[in-house]
Amino acid sequence: MKSRVLLLLSVLLVIISSSPSLADWDIAKNVNQRSAISLRGYMDEIFIYQTEKDFAGSKLVYGTQGSGTATRTMTTHVDEGEMHINVQGEFYYHPYRPITSENDLRGALRAKNLELGKIISESYSGMEYQIEETSSSNDGVPVYEISSQGRGTARLGAW
Amino acid sequence: MKLVKGFIMNARVLLPLVVLTFALTSPTGLAAWSNAGNVTEHSYIYLSGYIDEMKIYQTYKGLEGQKLVVGTEGSGTVSRRQTAYVDEGGMYFNEWGVFQSEGDLRNALCAKNYKVGTVISESYTEIEYLIKDTTTFQDDNVSVYSIASEGRGTARLGARVKDGPKGVTIMSYGGTYIGDFNIRQEIGSGSEFFLTCP
Numbered sequence: 001m002k003s004r005v006l007l008l009l010s011v012l013l014v015i016i017s018s019s020p021s022l023a024d025w026d027i028a029k030n031v032n033q034r035s036a037i038s039l040r041g042y043m044d045e046i047f048i049y050q051t052e053k054d055f056a057g058s059k060l061v062y063g064t065q066g067s068g069t070a071t072r073t074m075t076t077h078v079d080e081g082e083m084h085i086n087v088q089g090e091f092y093y094h095p096y097r098p099i100t101s102e103n104d105l106r107g108a109l110r111a112k113n114l115e116l117g118k119i120i121s122e123s124y125s126g127m128e129y130q131i132e133e134t135s136s137s138n139d140g141v142p143v144y145e146i147s148s149q150g151r152g153t154a155r156l157g158a159w
Numbered sequence: 160m161k162l163v164k165g166f167i168m169n170a171r172v173l174l175p176l177v178v179l180t181f182a183l184t185s186p187t188g189l190a191a192w193s194n195a196g197n198v199t200e201h202s203y204i205y206l207s208g209y210i211d212e213m214k215i216y217q218t219y220k221g222l223e224g225q226k227l228v229v230g231t232e233g234s235g236t237v238s239r240r241q242t243a244y245v246d247e248g249g250m251y252f253n254e255w256g257v258f259q260s261e262g263d264l265r266n267a268l269c270a271k272n273y274k275v276g277t278v279i280s281e282s283y284t285e286i287e288y289l290i291k292d293t294t295t296f297q298d299d300n301v302s303v304y305s306i307a308s309e310g311r312g313t314a315r316l317g318a319r320v321k322d323g324p325k326g327v328t329i330m331s332y333g334g335t336y337i338g339d340f341n342i343r344q345e346i347g348s349g350s351e352f353f354l355t356c357p
Contacts, residue, residue, distance in 0.1 A: 027275055027323035031330050031348045041338010053327045096338055108290045123309055
């Protein structure tokens with residue numbers, strides 16, 4: 001896997017056949033997907049969607065391949081009659097060089113409220129020092145508080 | 160007399176047909192667990208050394224119902240927690256773990272729902288470090304897969320959603336991620352709308 005890839009390749013191919021009839025889905029009913037990826041390295045991914053097989057219905061293919069730094073978010077909803085896909089991404093090319101040495105102090109926390117569908121996560125890596133205070137309360141309404149100070153990589157996310 | 164004989168003949172043919180029809184159309188929604196009822200599992204492991212473990216769950220034998228296989232192999236430091244609940248109607252599984260090694264550690268999970276027609280698989284190899292939280296819920300009506308993984312190494316993810324075992328392939332996905340990665344993936348399919356709006 002030599003990182004000779006000159007550019008991060010992002011391919012979006014949309015083939016929409018305008019078929020007025022609805023696909024006949026008995027079991028699946030609908031497909032929902034949320035995907036978020038942050039990457040420093042190499043990636044190769046492909047997503048294929050269709051509402052009907054062969055030359056009927058709607059089709060969509062989305063793929064990314066190459067090395068560099070990538071951040072992309074994808075939301076998908078497919079059901080018998082429609083297909084909704086949203087992709088947001090930032091891609092920067094650079095060769096992939098594995099990091100061989102780094103401070104290996106790490107910490108992570110993840111809290112979920114499945115009633116409300118709320119998730120928060122924090123993680124810290126390569127910390128030289130870290131002072132942290134995190135609290136979460138789920139007394140009716142979920143409240144998350146994060147206070148962190150340090151030197152290294154901090155990743156916070158919520159959805 | 161002829162009428163009676165004819166009736167008996169008809170009944171002889173019809174009776175097996177009726178029995179056969181009942182046998183073929185009897186509800187297959189629930190596996191027939193007469194003894195186990197349900198399986199509940201909590202497992203926590205902290206290890207610094209070598210690990211080789213595999214767990215397999217299913218609601219039916221053969222190519223039916225819901226299946227899940229999860230395993231870890233290699234040497235390093237592992238701190239992981241698993242929660243599983245399996246009954247006749249479906250299964251819930253969660254694995255949360257922190258894995259560290261010098262590249263000689265592998266972790267993989269594959270879940271299938273033959274009833275709904277969904278598959279998801281994740282594998283992590285050459286792990287330097289990995290923090291993962293994977294949750295799956297599968298029953299005869301829905302499949303919900305949620306993956307959250309951060310690490311350094313190689314991550315491979317794949318998924319396929321079909322409209323039942325013989326229906327159209329609605330979605331297929333394959334991804335390889337090498338290096339420093341942070342992955343969030345949620346897929347839901349079936350008769351209910353599970354995911355919250357973004």
